[in-house]
Amino acid sequence: MPIVTRAVKKPAEVNGSKAKGAAVVKEKTEAGTTLHQSKSKFYPVKFDNEGIYFLKPNPNDPPLPGVQEYYRLRAECLSKGTLFEDPDFPADETSIHLMPTPCNHSHYKWLRPQEINPNAIFANEGFSRFAVKQGALGDCWLLAAAANLTIFPQLFHRVVPDDNDMIRGGRVGVDYAGIFHFRFWRFGQWYDVVIDDRLPTKDGRLVYIQSSQNEFWSALLEKAYAKLFGTYEALVGGSASEAMEDFTGGVTEMYKMQDAPENLYDIIEHGCNAYAMFACSLKVRPGQKSEDPTPEGLITGHAYSITKAMEVDIKTPKFQGKVKLLRLRNPWGNEAEWNGAWSDQSSEWKFIDEATKQKMGLTFENDGEFWMSFADFKKQFDKIEMCHLTPDCPIVRDSQGRFKWKTSAFEGEWVRGSTAGGCTNFMDTFWRNPQYLIDIAKPEDGQDQSTVIVSLIQKNRRSKRNKGIDCLSIGYVLYKVDPNVVQQQKPLTAEFFRRHCASGNATYINLRENTNRYQVEPGTYVIVPSTFEQNQEGEFMIRVFSETPNNMLENDTPVGVNEPKDIDTEEFKKELVSMEKLFHDVAGEDGEVDWMELKMLLDRAFESDIAKAAEGITKLYTGKQKDQGPVKQEIMLERAYLTDHGFSKDACRSMVAMLDEDGSGKLGFSEFQKLLNDIARWKAIFKEFDFDHNGHLSPFELRSALESVGFTLNNHIINKLMHRYCSKEGQIWFDDFITCAVKIRTMFDIFNAREKNNKNEISFKLEEWISQTIYS
Known part of the structure; x- marks a missing residue:
C-alpha cells in the first residue's frame, strides 16, 4: 500500500489507481435527506419555492x-x-x-x-x-x-x-x-x-x-x-x-493554469451556460504592486469574472477555423480593460461576421467588460475559481425549467476513537471513517460517463481561529462496489479496502473545502471522507453535484440488539458465586440493596479492576501536569490521588433503575442476579478487548466491544458515547464501560416495552417520557 501524502504534494495513488470518479448518493429515510445542523445564534432564513x-x-x-x-x-x-x-x-x-x-x-x-x-x-x-x-x-x-x-x-x-x-x-x-x-x-x-x-x-x-x-x-x-x-x-x-x-450555497472548484486539465475551456463553457460564478486572478509579479496595471491593461492582484464563453468561426488571409473566446469583466466597471488581441478595438473583430457579433452581444464601451482568446487567458491569468449554483438558486433553470445540476448533501463528524480513522496510511482504522454510498445512473444523452463533482467541507474552522484552531488536512477516497456487497457489509470493513483498488482520491489539503471533478461510469461507489491523521476531530459536510438525479445514503450499521456473546468460563462462574455471597453479606434484613449498598458491593467485587483504572487515571493526570497552567496543575494533582475511585453514584442509581421493576429504588436477589449476569459478562468482554491489560479500552475498540455485548450501534450513537464516556485520549475506563452498557441497555428496554407492530417507532406523552427517562 503506497503512503498517502497531503497538502500541496500530490498523494500517492491508493492501490496504484487513478482518479475516475464518484457518483449518486441515496438515503432512504421517511423524512428524506437530513442535514444535522449545528446550533447557531443567527436567524435561519427561508425562501419560497422559487x-x-x-x-x-x-x-x-x-x-x-x-x-x-x-x-x-x-x-x-x-x-x-x-x-x-x-x-x-x-x-x-x-x-x-x-x-x-x-x-x-x-x-x-x-x-x-x-x-x-x-x-x-x-x-x-x-x-x-x-x-x-x-x-x-x-x-x-x-x-x-x-x-x-x-x-x-x-x-x-x-x-x-x-x-x-x-x-x-x-x-x-x-x-x-x-x-x-x-x-x-x-x-x-x-x-x-x-x-x-x-x-x-x-x-x-x-x-x-x-x-x-x-x-x-x-x-x-x-x-x-x-x-x-x-x-x-x-x-x-x-x-x-x-x-x-x-x-x-454553491460548490466551488479551483484550477491553476500551470496544471489545468485539457478540457478546462469546456468546463468554463459549461459553467457559463449553468450560470456559474468565476473569480480569475493574476499574481503580483516581482517589481509590481497590487492593483498595478500590466502593459496589457490587466490589473494585478485583481479578480475578474467570466461572463461568457464562445467558440467562433474566423477567416483571415492566414488562418481559417474556430477560436475559443472568453468575455471577462473587471468589477470596477471602468476603462481598465485588456488591450491585446480581441480587445474592444482590435483588428481581429473585422474577421467575424455580423450575425456572430450579434449572437455574442458584442459592444465596445469603457464598461470593464472585454473579450480575449482562451490561449491569452491561460498566459495572463494564474488561477480560476468557479462556483456552481445549487438548484434552489432562482437563475439556474434551463429553457425547459429544469435545474442544471442535481445535488445531495450529508453532514457528519470525525470523533477521536470512533470515526476519526485517518487516511489510507492507517488501513486498520481507515474503515472507521464515515462511509457514503453513491449510485450513478447512465446519462440521458447516451454518453458512457457522467460528470460528478464531490465537495468535502470542514465546518466552522474560520470562526474558531480565535481559539488557535486551524483547518485540518482533509480528503476522501472513492471505491467502486458491488451493490450486493454493501447490502451485506454495513459499514465496509478493513478487509474490503485492503483488497480493492480505489477509483479515485482527493489530495489531502488544509483548506476549508476539497472539491474534485470526475468522469464516472454508471455504478455504485462508496466515498470515505477523512482527515489525513488519525484521531483528529472535526465536523464536515459532503456534497455531490451530478448531471443525473442523486440522493445520499450513509453506509452504516443498523441500530439493534442481538444475542450477546456467550461467556462460559470457570472464571466467569466463580465470579458469579463470589458476588452472590457478597450480596447476602451486604443486603439488609429486607434482602434488598439500594444504590449505596450496590456501590459498596460493586466496588468490593471489582476492586482490582477499579484499582487498575484508578492507576491509569493517576498516570494520565500526573503525566500531563507539566503541560498545564499552575491552577490546572494543582487541580489535576489533587484529582490524581483521590482515594474514592469506584463506580459513580449516578452509575449505581442507573443500575438499580434498569432492573427495578416495582419502582422501589431497591434490588432484590432475583433482580440482582440479572444485573450480576450482565455485569460479569460485560467485564469478561471488557477484558477481552483490553488487549494490553491496562484497564481501559483503546480508541476504536468501543464499537466492537459493544457488538460483543449485543448492541449494534451506528456512528452517530457511538460518537455521542465517545463524547460522554471517553477521555481526551479516546480511552474508555472499566467503570465507564459498565456505565455505558447500563445506559444503552436501559434505553433499549424502554423502547422495546413500548414498541408495537415492529415499526421501529414509539410514542410518548410528555409526562410519560419524563417519568421514564428521569428514573433511568
Missing part, C-alpha cells in the same frame, strides 16, 4: 431564544426612537481582533455612515458598478466574491436584502433605525445576520472595505460577514471560492 423571496417571520410567533431577529429589533428601535447598538458585535476591540491584547489596541473610532460622510448613501447605480477598494484587512477574496454577486441581481438581493434601510444622501427619516441585515449560507442553511451601522474609522476614514464614492453597502456587508466568523481579523486570508460559496 428560491427568490425571503419569507419573513410571523410577528405573532414567539422569538427564538438567543437569536437576533431583524424585523423585531428594527420595530423596537423605531417604537423607542433609538438607533440600534448591537450587543453581540460591540463597537470595540473585541470585534476587531482574534485575541485582543493591550499590544494590539487600535484606537479606532466607530462612526455611523452619516457621521463619516454627510452625503452617505446605501448603494449607488443599482450595485452594478463595483467601485470598492480593499482596506486594512487581507480580504481581497471577499471583494472578488462580492464583485461576482453584483452580476446577478437576484442572487445579490438574497445576500443584501432590498428591505434594508436606505440611506439617501445622508438624510435619514423617522423610519431609520441604524440596523441592517445580510444573509449567508452556512453548511446547508441560510442565516440572517443582524448588525448596527457603526463602522471602524481612523482619522474619519473607513479602516476596512470602502467605496471610492459615498456608498456604504459593501462596508456593512463586510461587517456582517466579520460578525458571522466572530471578528474582522478572522477574515484575514482566504479564497474567493469560500466567500462565493457563502454568498450562494
